Amino acid sequence: MGRLVLRRLLSIIPVLLIVSFAIFFLLALVPGDPAVTLAGGVTATPAEIARVRAELHLNEPLLVQYWHWLTGAVRGNLGTSLSSGQSVSQQIATRFPVTFGLVVASAIVSLFVGIPLGIVSGVRPGGSVDGGARTFSTLGLAVPSFWLAIILVAIFAVHWKIFPPTGYTSITSSFTGWLTDITLPAVTLGLLVGATLARQLRASLIDVLDTPYVRTAWAKGGTRRTVLFGHALKNASMPVVTIFGIQIGYLLGGAVIVEQIFALPGLGPYMLSGITDHDLPVVQGVAIVFVLFQMTMSLLVDISYGYLNPKVRVA
Amino acid sequence: MAEHRRLRRFLLNTGVLLSIAWLLLMIVFAFFASFIAPYDPNAQNLAQPSAGISASHWLGTDDLGRDVLSRLIYGAQSSMQVTFETVGLALVLALIIGLVAGFRGGRIDYLLMRGADAGLAFPPLVLALAVVAVVGTSVNDVALALALVFAPGFARFIRGQTLAVKEESFVEASTSIGSSPLRIVIVRILPNVMTGLVVGIAIALGSALLAESGLAFLGLGPPPPAASWGAMVQEAYDTSLFTHPWAIVPAGLTIVLTVLAFNTIGDSLRDTISGSTIRSRRQRGVKRQRGITAVARPAQPAPADGDAVSQGDGHRALLEVRDLCIEFETDAGRVRVVDDVSFDVEAGKIVGLVGESGCGKTVSSLAVLRLLPSPPAQIVGGSIRFDGRDLLDMDFDELRKIRGQDIAMVFQDPLASLDPSFTVGYQLVEAIRLHEKLSRSAARDRAARLLESVHIPDPRQRLSAYPHQLSGGMRQRVMIAMALSCYPRLLIADEPTTALDVTVQAQIVQLLNELRESHDLAVLFVTHDLALISELSDEVTVMYAGQVVEHAATADLFARPLQPYTAALLAASPGIHGPGDRQALIAGQVPQAGQFPSGCRFHPRCAYAEEACRGEPILLTTAGPDRQSRCRRVDELSLPGVGSDVAARLGADAVGTP
Numbered sequence: 001m002g003r004l005v006l007r008r009l010l011s012i013i014p015v016l017l018i019v020s021f022a023i024f025f026l027l028a029l030v031p032g033d034p035a036v037t038l039a040g041g042v043t044a045t046p047a048e049i050a051r052v053r054a055e056l057h058l059n060e061p062l063l064v065q066y067w068h069w070l071t072g073a074v075r076g077n078l079g080t081s082l083s084s085g086q087s088v089s090q091q092i093a094t095r096f097p098v099t100f101g102l103v104v105a106s107a108i109v110s111l112f113v114g115i116p117l118g119i120v121s122g123v124r125p126g127g128s129v130d131g132g133a134r135t136f137s138t139l140g141l142a143v144p145s146f147w148l149a150i151i152l153v154a155i156f157a158v159h160w161k162i163f164p165p166t167g168y169t170s171i172t173s174s175f176t177g178w179l180t181d182i183t184l185p186a187v188t189l190g191l192l193v194g195a196t197l198a199r200q201l202r203a204s205l206i207d208v209l210d211t212p213y214v215r216t217a218w219a220k221g222g223t224r225r226t227v228l229f230g231h232a233l234k235n236a237s238m239p240v241v242t243i244f245g246i247q248i249g250y251l252l253g254g255a256v257i258v259e260q261i262f263a264l265p266g267l268g269p270y271m272l273s274g275i276t277d278h279d280l281p282v283v284q285g286v287a288i289v290f291v292l293f294q295m296t297m298s299l300l301v302d303i304s305y306g307y308l309n310p311k312v313r314v315a
Numbered sequence: 316m317a318e319h320r321r322l323r324r325f326l327l328n329t330g331v332l333l334s335i336a337w338l339l340l341m342i343v344f345a346f347f348a349s350f351i352a353p354y355d356p357n358a359q360n361l362a363q364p365s366a367g368i369s370a371s372h373w374l375g376t377d378d379l380g381r382d383v384l385s386r387l388i389y390g391a392q393s394s395m396q397v398t399f400e401t402v403g404l405a406l407v408l409a410l411i412i413g414l415v416a417g418f419r420g421g422r423i424d425y426l427l428m429r430g431a432d433a434g435l436a437f438p439p440l441v442l443a444l445a446v447v448a449v450v451g452t453s454v455n456d457v458a459l460a461l462a463l464v465f466a467p468g469f470a471r472f473i474r475g476q477t478l479a480v481k482e483e484s485f486v487e488a489s490t491s492i493g494s495s496p497l498r499i500v501i502v503r504i505l506p507n508v509m510t511g512l513v514v515g516i517a518i519a520l521g522s523a524l525l526a527e528s529g530l531a532f533l534g535l536g537p538p539p540p541a542a543s544w545g546a547m548v549q550e551a552y553d554t555s556l557f558t559h560p561w562a563i564v565p566a567g568l569t570i571v572l573t574v575l576a577f578n579t580i581g582d583s584l585r586d587t588i589s590g591s592t593i594r595s596r597r598q599r600g601v602k603r604q605r606g607i608t609a610v611a612r613p614a615q616p617a618p619a620d621g622d623a624v625s626q627g628d629g630h631r632a633l634l635e636v637r638d639l640c641i642e643f644e645t646d647a648g649r650v651r652v653v654d655d656v657s658f659d660v661e662a663g664k665i666v667g668l669v670g671e672s673g674c675g676k677t678v679s680s681l682a683v684l685r686l687l688p689s690p691p692a693q694i695v696g697g698s699i700r701f702d703g704r705d706l707l708d709m710d711f712d713e714l715r716k717i718r719g720q721d722i723a724m725v726f727q728d729p730l731a732s733l734d735p736s737f738t739v740g741y742q743l744v745e746a747i748r749l750h751e752k753l754s755r756s757a758a759r760d761r762a763a764r765l766l767e768s769v770h771i772p773d774p775r776q777r778l779s780a781y782p783h784q785l786s787g788g789m790r791q792r793v794m795i796a797m798a799l800s801c802y803p804r805l806l807i808a809d810e811p812t813t814a815l816d817v818t819v820q821a822q823i824v825q826l827l828n829e830l831r832e833s834h835d836l837a838v839l840f841v842t843h844d845l846a847l848i849s850e851l852s853d854e855v856t857v858m859y860a861g862q863v864v865e866h867a868a869t870a871d872l873f874a875r876p877l878q879p880y881t882a883a884l885l886a887a888s889p890g891i892h893g894p895g896d897r898q899a900l901i902a903g904q905v906p907q908a909g910q911f912p913s914g915c916r917f918h919p920r921c922a923y924a925e926e927a928c929r930g931e932p933i934l935l936t937t938a939g940p941d942r943q944s945r946c947r948r949v950d951e952l953s954l955p956g957v958g959s960d961v962a963a964r965l966g967a968d969a970v971g972t973p
Contacts (some may be wrong), residue, residue, distance in 0.1 A: 018433035023445065030449050086501075124603055125587075142574035144525050144545070146532045147567035150552050165556075179944040209605070212731040215686055218606045219726075220746045220797065221719035224711070227606060230745075231734050253440025257529055271441070272533060275448040283448050290441045310736055310781045 004306050005299075012295055019291050020073065024066045027280045034058070034280060037082045055242065069284075080283035083277040091270060096289065098266035100173035101171055102189070102255050103293075105182050109190020110197055110247070114240075117194070118201025122236070123228060125206055133198055140195020145254045149188040149261045156184060166263035185258045193247045200243040204236040205279040211235075217264075238308050249294055325587040334576035341573055344391035349751045354382035357540045365559045374565045377547075378554040383565050384767060386542040390566065393536065393543045394527060394573075397458050399893040400518060400521040401906065404462035412466070413473025416482065428474070430711070434467035444535070461526050465519050472515065476508045514588065517581030519575040528570050544570050570725055574814035607714060608682060610707045612640075612696045631703060632659035633837050634683065634805055635720075640696035641675075641682055643908065647731035650909030653679050654861040654936075659803060665831060665838040667852035667869070669845060669884065673905040675861040676726075680841045682807050684718050701805070720750040727810040729790035733782035739766075739793050740778030744946055746800045765796040769826060789817035795826065802834060809841045824851055845888040849957075854941075857881050860906055860916035863935055864945040873957045877944035879921045882954035915947065923952055 035053040036044060053059055056079075057068045072079065078088040117137075121130035157165035163184050169177030208214060209232055217227040256268030263269075267286050274282030306312045325331060344351060353373075360380030367375050374383040416427040434442065446460035480503065526756025530536055539546065547566035555562040641653035653675045660666045668676045681687050683699055685706065700707040701722060706714060726732040734742060743762035747753060753761070759778065766774035769792040781788055791811060798806055808827070812820040824847060831835045840852055848855055848869065855872045857865040857880065865878040875883040883901045903920040906912060912919055914929040921928065928947055938944040946952070 014429055015432045015436050018429055019436050022433060026449050027446065095662065113811040123605060138575065139571070141578055142521065142525075142571050144528055144532070144548075144567065144570055144574075146529060146545075147548055147563070147570065150548065150556065150563050150567070154556060154563065158557055158560060169346070191551050197528045210688065212726055212728060215681075216724075216726060216794075216797075217734065219684055219686055219718055219724040221717070221749045222606075222745075223715060223749070224606060226745065227747065230871070231737070234736050235734070240695060249435075249438040252438035253529075256440055256444065257533065260533060271444060275444060278448075280448075283445060287437070287441055287445045290438050291436050294438050295436055310738075311783055 001091050004220055004304060004312065008299055008302055012299070016291070016295070020070060020288060021066065021146040023046055023284050027284050028062060028065070030278065030280060034082050038080070038085075073285075073288065078288070079281035081274075081282050082279045083273075083282075084279075088281050091282075092285055092289055093266065095265055095267050095270055096169065097171070099252075099255055099259065099268065100293075101178070102182060102185055102259065102264060102266060102269050105186035105250055105306065106189035106193065106251055106255070107248075110193035110251075113191060113194030114197025114201060117198035118205065118240070119228075121198065121231065122205025123209070124201040125202070130202070133202065137195045137199035137202075140192050141199075143192065145188055145192055146257050146261060148192065149185070150257055152184050152188055153261070166261075168262075168264045181262075181264075182242050185262045186262060188258055189251055189254045193244075193251055196243060197240055201236060201240045204239045205232060208232050234308065238305065241301060241305045241308060245298050245305075248297040248301070252290055252294055278305075319781075321587050324585055328583055330579045331583045334579040337572060337576045338580075341391050341395055344388045345395040348389045348392055352385035352388040354385040356381065356386045356542045358382070365555060365562065377550060377562065383547075383931075384561075386547060387544070387565060387569055390542040390544045390547060390569075392761070393454055393531075393541065394524060394545075394570075395525040396454055397461070398520055398524045400455070400458035401461040401465065401527070402519050404458055405465035405519070406512075406516070407467040408462060409469030409473055410505075410508075412470040413508075414477055416470070417474040417477025424474070428471070431470050434463065435471075437464075439464045440526065440529060443530060447530065447535050452530075452538070454537060457527060457530055457536060459557060460530075461523055464526065465523065469512070469515065471517075472512065473508050476511055477504055480504045480507045488603035510588070514581050514585045517577055517584055521577030521581070524570065524574050524577065549748075604689055604711075607689070607711045608685035608687040608692050608694055610685075610694045612694065612707070620847075625778040631700075633662045633702060634660040634839070635700040636679070636683065636697070637700070638697035639679060639682060639694070639699065641678055641687070642693050642695050642962075644693070645909070651690075651695075652861055652908040653682065656858070656861075656863050657697075658856045658863065658866065660837045660839050661806065662837050663831060663835045664854065665827070665840055667848035667851040667855040668839060668841045668858065669843060669848055669855060670858035671843055671884075671901075671905050673907070674858040675908075676841050676858045677809050677929060679858070680724075680807050683807060683839070684722055684724060685714060686724070716750070719746055719803070720801045721803055722805045722927060723801070723803040723809065724735060725794050725798050725806065725808040725811045729787065729794045729814055730782060732794060735782055738779050738781055739785070743778070743793070743797055743800060746797045750801045761800070762796075764798055766793070768799070769793075769796045770822070771796070788815055788822070791815060791819070792826075795823070799830065799834075803836070805837045805839065806830075807839045807841070810843070811840075812844070812847065813842070820847070826941060827851065845873075845884055857884070860911050861908060862916060862945060863943070864917065866935075866941075866943045867939075868941060871939075871942065875956045876954045877938050877942065877949050877952075878946045879923050879952070880917045882956070883920070883922075885957055886955070915945070923948060 033049075033060050035049050035056065036042075038056070039045075039048040039052045057065050060068075069079065076089055078092065080086070081088055081091065086202045117129075117133045121127070121133035124130055153165045163180060168181050172177040209228075213235075214227060214232055217231045222231070255266065256271060258264070259266040259268035260272060267289065271283060271290075272287040273279070274286065324420075348356075358381060360376065361736070363372075363376055363380045364378050365376065366372055366380070369375070372382050372384070374387065377383055377386070391597065412427050413885070416424040437445075442464050443457075443460045445748045446463055447457060450456040450459060470542075492530045527536070528543070528545030528548070531543040532549045534546075536546055537541045548563055548570075551559075551562035551566065636659070637657050639653055639656045640651060642649045642651050656675070656679050658666065658668065668680060670676045678687065678692075682694060683701075683706065685694070687694075694707060697707075701717065701765070706717070709717075733739070737745075740759060743765065744755060744758040746757070747758040747761055762778060763774040766777055771777055771789060771792055773908055777789075777793075782793070785793065795811070806827075812823050815823065827836075827838060827840075828851065831838060838852075840848065842848060852869050855865075855867060855869050856863055857872075857878065865872065865876065865881045867877070872881065873885065876885060887901050901920060906916065906919075912929070914927075914931060915933045916923065918924040918928040925948070933945050933947055935943050935945045936949065938949050
């Protein structure tokens, strides 16, 4: 198990290098001179521009610039925002908890939605619950997150006024406040991811319940509880874990949209403002943090997969 | 022909038809928006803002008085263009990357695949955002950005398929003939790869549309006032959420329906390609229940004496199967797989149930503990009495207490039949504790002793092993140990030695013989291996095409079969005749259930068949003390058996001792 984790950790490094390289060079292609912007725009004197350029190593070859950016990034310095002049790392540090909280809350909602639905419809395919669950899963794959978010706002914030339409309370200042503000965004993403999980769990439960080892479990005199929840569910959950890992990417992307709609001060709106302002350090910084976030989450998913599947663990 | 039918079924599916119709409509909108749309999509009419549905504005107007329907129709232009362009571009990229990586291999493969990994390391939307930040937000820019999101997944798939196809002989053959690699790729690999990609493409089209509308919603689409579905949702959200919340519906619903159409086509294509039938159709008529075979038999008359198999002296066997009838729901309707099957197993006796594959012997043996899944299986007649109680009358909880406790099963494929994600010890302890109130550690002790009793070395260590860590023979011993864990009175073994090599086979047979002696264990031994049966069993029941065709004591059956099928089985059995003896294969195949011939079901393959054998069904008749045969000509035929001296010799051969 330890070896598995180590191997996965090591495999991250080359990918992360390529990613950072791609992010840096891609964005360096954008037209416009950041030195001019930073020095104060059109009113900047040539001397000021030259000073900024030297400060940011903009006179040096791209590869050297990349090296400076990379070494800075490793030390936690992602540069300075062109539009606000603030440290990108600091902005990310204050905004990351918001996104992290949203993603975790959404993941929890998705598990609470997807697992029970998947179990019920997988154990009794063709039943009435299954019909509803399948409609739900099919819709979940087709409904855009932003549209669902708006519908939830229209119903629960505008019509019934149970939850606020926008806004954010930090979890450290008030937990219930945070919970109220995070509910609609988390339910939006959680429902959609939960639909996928339910669909996968249903399919793999149907497969697993047909296997010879489940037949053995019945033949031993297993109760419905031991067979369905012990043997069938454990085996059926493996592909679900894989799908969940893939869904994390969707969750992070969805967070960008949902944060924008609910005005949550997370990484999403920061990146979007970076894009509209052509603020490259911001886009670079947020993108690399998103990649790191996703890789960490997938690593955790892989580890839990190894915990479920003894063949992976021993190998 | 079969493919033709599948394609027909795919196209006749209502969901698919509706989806194709909807997508065609959207494509027509996209191409002919200016002819179809009733209004200019950008014509403002501030006298009529946010109007409801009316004859002049079918879907109302937006906050600037623009006609919503016209904007939707024009929105199809950019949405459809980006969607198809994205997937097309992604495919071209992925084909180049995947084919080159798969075909060239080596360092190029490594680099390209790490590149794909890098692409997959991004949350999809974040990658698209980063690219859009660089290239811009025109239709082509967005399509490029999204193509980069979809390409890595496709590339991985194509590479995998290319590698698989490359291994196949025809590509090797082409290479050795001297075809150029490029030709091979185009002519041979591409069609193979594309078939597998079709489903992925349909699903990707839906995802691309979702992503495109997401970007447009965030303002990263075609700049206003150009219409796009995502932007329309955003405009309605910004201006009308509190005043006219219905304004968010038309554009959002259009996106949902279009994605739904792509997904429906993708899912149905997947079902069509994999050939999986639509489950609901097959399940009609049989109520689903988990863990127990459904029983639907006509009101049961009191068991009459003078049954074909009954001893006639009031003596009851441990297991009495009478007139068992089992039907399966199939696409072609209900078919009877087991027809009026009766047999007995006495305490301490080993009874062989033999026949070729597909004769119904495994189905019959699984039916005893009602382990056939319903649907498709249903027991429609007969009785299964164990110790006088009819197992077919029991509910799940009553039957559960008998399973594993009084009647235990050993299955054919031990690797598939042991749960791969639990240790051997866990599975043994579970089997014990399901029936006996025993502490975990006491159960573990017994589990270790059980492993020892089936001659597994280091039983304590083996308890913490997973099934895949054991050898085939070891696994089957674990299965047997598990079956024996509650000291059952009857063991049903379904081809328990088929997957094992001869030495292990012999050891297992010896073990069963030991247990019969030491525990008075009754065994129903299901197999097609007559050599094994001659060594092991006291009685033999022969099945063919869902029916019992002969029943006799083992020695009698081998010495003088009374049914041509039995004789043919004996003649075809390896190991029964001395070395160098010729084996006569039985011509033809076992007919499939539902397609049984009229008259004697064996007549098409029978060397002794006469015209009359084709007419009326043949009954199982008594043909001597404790003997039955299902043959019209039982009294006139003299069929070749195996001489008693040969039988004795093969007995020794079967256990592998010289």
